[in-house]
Amino acid sequence: MTAPVTEASEPTSHRSRRWLKGAVVAIATFCLVAITGIGAWIVSLPPLPFAEAHHVSTAVVDRNGKLLRAFAMADGRWRLPAHAKTDVDPGYLKLLLAYEDKRFWSHLGVDPLALTRAAFQLATRGHIVSGGSTITMQLARLMEPRQERSVGAKLRQAVRALEIERQLSKDEILDLYLTLAPFGGNLEGVRAASFAYFGKEPKRLSLAEAALLVALPQSPERRRLDRHPEAARAARDRVIARMVSEGEVSAEDAARAKLEPVPRLRKTMPFLAPHATDQSLAISKDAALIKLxxxxxxxxxxxxxxxxxxxxxxxxxxxxxxxxxxxxxxxxxxxxxxxxxxxxxxxxxxxxxxxxxxxxxxxxxxxxxxxxxxxxxxxxxxxxxxxxxxxxxxxxxxxxxxxxxxxxxxxxxxxxxxxxxxxxxxxxxxxxxxxxxxxxxxxxxxxxxxxxxxxxxxxxxxxxxxxxxxxxxxxxxxxxxxxxxxxxxxxxxxxxxxxxxxxxxxxxxxxxxxxxxxxxxxxxxxxxxxxxxxxxxxxxxxxxxxxxxxxxxxxxxxxxxxxxxxxxxxxxxxxxxxxxxxxxxxxxxxxxxxxxxxxxxxxxxxxxxxxxxAGDLIRTGSEQTLRIQFPLNGAQVDAYGGGEAKGLALPVKVAGGVLPMTMMVNGIAVGSIDSRRQKLVDPPGPGFARLTVMDATGAADTVVVRIQ
Missing domain, CATH: 3.40.710.10 (DD-peptidase/beta-lactamase superfamily)
Incomplete structure (x- = not known):
């Protein structure tokens, strides 16, 4: 007779399979709940503030696009729009992407390799060695500032980065980052920083200047040039050293760049043609860019x-x-x-x-x-x-x-x-x-x-x-x-x-x-x-x-x-x-x-x-002096009193002088005086008209009349 099988006597392999199945179900349930929760969380996120991100300082430029003057935003920030292809030194862009986001042009907003590397370095060394944030993730943080540094905040940046990549092209993302990146104090964007620290557009930068502009956004307040120049110098040199180790910069160029001093004072923003720029701003109040x-x-x-x-x-x-x-x-x-x-x-x-x-x-x-x-x-x-x-x-x-x-x-x-x-x-x-x-x-x-x-x-x-x-x-x-x-x-x-x-x-x-x-x-x-x-x-x-x-x-x-x-x-x-x-x-x-x-x-x-x-006539000899008898000098002639589209003919009568005689209206010849020393003239239009008669000897007389 066979004994009944109890739980205690159930084979170990059967119990393991049952526990494994239960664990899979539990994990699947957890993942489903997590995915559902994350999905609901993602759906609940408000729209990204693209419109606010595109608010910039009003810039007034000359006929060739050179900045004459910029006006700070209402809150006092200097934020000048920057376009990677036209406004920025290609060497700076190469350095920025090599240091911050090597796979910028290929990833979809999040770089898994960079995140894995950053996590491994944190686990093995106990501190952050390099960040895993892409340029797009950093842009997401700039558009939605967060004070805390947590896994949740990083997850939000990743989600937002994917959203940004879906809505903007790579060029637009890079332009927006170059416009919003912080550089200490009220400076935002690489152009504002370049003007404030170097007194020029960032179109031609030395290696030292480019490295400094790469380093500042990582910790803009702790590296402010006007407050912490030594910290800024150290950060700049670290950027240069890393680029040497990665083969992006030669050792000779790096050595020369590290000898270049770091600016310690901010320069004034361009301030040319203040009266013209004031007037243009009053006329074009809402324009971000005014071209003069x-x-x-x-x-x-x-x-x-x-x-x-x-x-x-x-x-x-x-x-x-x-x-x-x-x-x-x-x-x-x-x-x-x-x-x-x-x-x-x-x-x-x-x-x-x-x-x-x-x-x-x-x-x-x-x-x-x-x-x-x-x-x-x-x-x-x-x-x-x-x-x-x-x-x-x-x-x-x-x-x-x-x-x-x-x-x-x-x-x-x-x-x-x-x-x-x-x-x-x-x-x-x-x-x-x-x-x-x-x-x-x-x-x-x-x-x-x-x-x-x-x-x-x-x-x-x-x-x-x-x-x-x-x-x-x-x-x-x-x-x-x-x-x-x-x-x-x-x-x-x-x-x-x-x-x-x-x-x-x-x-x-x-x-x-x-x-x-x-x-x-x-x-x-x-x-x-x-x-x-x-x-x-x-x-x-x-x-x-x-x-x-x-x-x-x-x-x-x-x-x-x-x-x-x-x-x-x-x-x-x-x-x-x-x-x-x-x-x-x-x-x-x-x-x-x-x-x-x-x-x-x-x-x-x-x-x-x-x-x-006027009135002092030329004397030509024994002949009678030429003079205009009608109209009189200074007379008002009503040539349009009848309301006709074309004025009535204006009669001109002359005394003296030697025929033939030429008639001129406002200096333009209009024909000859007839043998009776008369002529009908078409009025030139309402207003003052100068009537001149010149005879065969060169004698002339002129009157000015007002035609109405």
């Missing part, structure tokens, strides 16, 4: 020039300089004051936009309109003698008179009496209207109307507007708006506005090219004009060549007089030095437009040989 038309090399050179000259002129004197490209209107340099932080000079006031008295700097436009109207030529003779216009009697700056001179000489020597005589003939209102039409703005005193005094500075204007107007002369009579911010979406060409006709503008430039330069200044290099306002409050000099226009203002920001301050001695030398410091060779002015009259005084047509004020 400025050229940082020219800007830096002219800021130094303004500082030097202001220091020589006195502690209260300020200087403003503006440079514009003639062809495009792009502002290449904008110096609003010698020192932005100089309280005594009101350094934060932008003197390129301040309204000041222009002195004689408007005279070229008076002469230009006179040339356009055809009643004067640069070689015409004009009187520089005491003259009175009602109660107004202009005088020259030196209180002397030169008698009969050429118009060329009068403009080059900035004689006041001839300029006012021409303005009286051109009309102050017409000058104001033409400057406004060209985009300039003249500010008159309250309740004042344009008058003759504006020709000598009795009006307000900004350096910005003067530069635009003078650039219009260089462009042969057409002005374009000055532009300082480059709008990527704006591809339209700037709207041009008429200043004067081409021949008149060329003649003005030709005359100004011969203006005597300041002491030691080269002749016939630039066309320029100086100006000094009443009471020695403002000194100006504006000039141009075929490429650019530069304007200079000198004076006190508060408008107080500066005894002895003259445009010729204070502003003109700065103008010539500014042209030299741009590093550009002078470009000749444009050639004379077709049809421009080139003749000496003796060979000019009779009416152009000598300037005569």
């Amino acid at each position: 038309t400025l050229d940082s090399n020219i800007q830096k050179s002219l800021e130094a020039l303004a500082r030097d000259r202001a220091a020589a002129l006195g502690p209260d004197v300020s200087v403003g300089i503006l440079v514009a490209d003639n062809a495009t209107g792009d502002i290449l340099a904008h110096v609003g004051s010698p020192d932005y932080f100089d309280v005594r000079r009101a350094g934060q006031v932008d003197m390129t936009r301040a309204i000041r008295s222009p002195g004689s700097t408007l005279k070229p436009f008076i002469y230009g309109l006179a040339f356009e109207d055809g009643f004067v030529h640069p070689e015409s003779l004009i009187e520089d003698r005491p003259t009175r216009y009602g109660s107004y009697a202009p005088e020259n700056f030196d209180m002397t008179f030169q008698g009969t001179v050429t118009v060329r000489h009068a403009l080059q020597m900035s004689l006041n009496v001839p300029a006012i005589a021409l303005l009286d003939r051109v009309g102050a209102s017409r000058l104001t209207a033409r400057i406004s039409q060209a985009g300039g703005k003249l500010i008159l005193p309250k309740d004042e109307t344009p008058g003759l005094a504006m020709g000598l500075g009795g009006v307000g204007v900004t350096l910005n507007d003067l530069v635009r107007l003078y650039a219009g002369l260089a462009r042969l009579g057409s002005s374009v708006p000055l532009r300082e911010i480059i709008q990527s979406e704006n591809t339209e060409e700037a709207e041009t506005r008429r200043l004067m006709d081409q021949s008149a503008a060329w003649l003005v430039g030709n005359v100004l090219m011969g203006t005597p330069p300041p002491a030691n200044g080269p002749r016939n290099r630039i066309a320029f004009k100086t100006g000094t306002s009443y009471g020695y409050r403002d000194a100006w000099s504006v000039g141009f060549d075929g490429r650019m226009t530069i304007g200079v203002w000198v004076g006190r920001p508060d408008g107080a007089p500066v005894p002895g301050l003259l445009g010729r001695t204070a502003a003109a030398p700065i103008l010539f030095d500014a042209f030299a410091r741009t590093g550009k060779l002078p470009v000749p002015l444009a050639k004379a437009p077709k049809g421009t009259l080139m003749a000496s005084t003796a060979k000019l047509p009779l009416p152009l040989r000598r300037f005569r004020p």
Whole structure:
């Protein structure tokens, strides 16, 4: 009879199998629960803060992409965007990846080999020898900062790294790491660190500089250069030594790199063109990157020039300089004051936009309109003698008179009496209207109307507007708006506005090219004009060549007089030095437009040989003097009263003179006077019109009427 089998008598092999099966079930159950829990935990994680990670300091760059100025973020951090392919030294990138993440380009966010190596080293040596975090895991930690260092935190970084790799490309991950990596204090990103520690972009770094930038993010506060330079040096040298052991750096290069000193003080961030960058930030408030038309090399050179000259002129004197490209209107340099932080000079006031008295700097436009109207030529003779216009009697700056001179000489020597005589003939209102039409703005005193005094500075204007107007002369009579911010979406060409006709503008430039330069200044290099306002409050000099226009203002920001301050001695030398410091060779002015009259005084047509004020007619002999009987000079003609799209014909009646006679409207021939000495003229449009009749002997008469 067989005995019953009990548990005690159950074979050992059967019990082992049962225990093994139970253990497998338990482990499987545990893994399932763990995986389920981890999965639920992963699902519960909030979205990664990609948007916040892309918040950076506003950077203002020049036309070539060079940093002019950066603005700290609202919390005071400096974080500049960095792109691995364009902003960073390839040697630094090679060193960074060799030291931090050798398999960056191949892993999926987590490097199992690196984690295994780090765990083994920790187990065998009792301390951390090398980290197992990839660049992507470090980026995850930067995006979600955690104070504790635990297995849970490391697991979270790994999960986040996988998520980052799924959403971003490798290039985007590297760019974001280079932007967010901490470098001590309020410095984030390799570009901010390179500017703060080396004073330059990280595009060209020495081995020592690159190793230092690799070492700092591992422990940014303990290795801060301005607090713990020796710890930073030791960390840098460890990076170099490890790269030698791994064959990435030669022993000779390493030895030289270790001898290089470590910076102990932070440098200031780039701070060029503070007035221009302030204005651009006010206009483009939410932009991370603002691109200006400025050229940082020219800007830096002219800021130094303004500082030097202001220091020589006195502690209260300020200087403003503006440079514009003639062809495009792009502002290449904008110096609003010698020192932005100089309280005594009101350094934060932008003197390129301040309204000041222009002195004689408007005279070229008076002469230009006179040339356009055809009643004067640069070689015409004009009187520089005491003259009175009602109660107004202009005088020259030196209180002397030169008698009969050429118009060329009068403009080059900035004689006041001839300029006012021409303005009286051109009309102050017409000058104001033409400057406004060209985009300039003249500010008159309250309740004042344009008058003759504006020709000598009795009006307000900004350096910005003067530069635009003078650039219009260089462009042969057409002005374009000055532009300082480059709008990527704006591809339209700037709207041009008429200043004067081409021949008149060329003649003005030709005359100004011969203006005597300041002491030691080269002749016939630039066309320029100086100006000094009443009471020695403002000194100006504006000039141009075929490429650019530069304007200079000198004076006190508060408008107080500066005894002895003259445009010729204070502003003109700065103008010539500014042209030299741009590093550009002078470009000749444009050639004379077709049809421009080139003749000496003796060979000019009779009416152009000598300037005569309005109403002073040429006497030609025994014949009756030519004069326009209708319309009268200064008359208002209602040519559009009927509301027709095209104005009614304007009758012109002439007395005296010798047939045939030519009729001109605003300097353009419109036909001949008939045998009855009459002609019907099509009105040129509402506004002022200059009607001129010239007879066979060269005698002429002109009236100015207002058509409405």
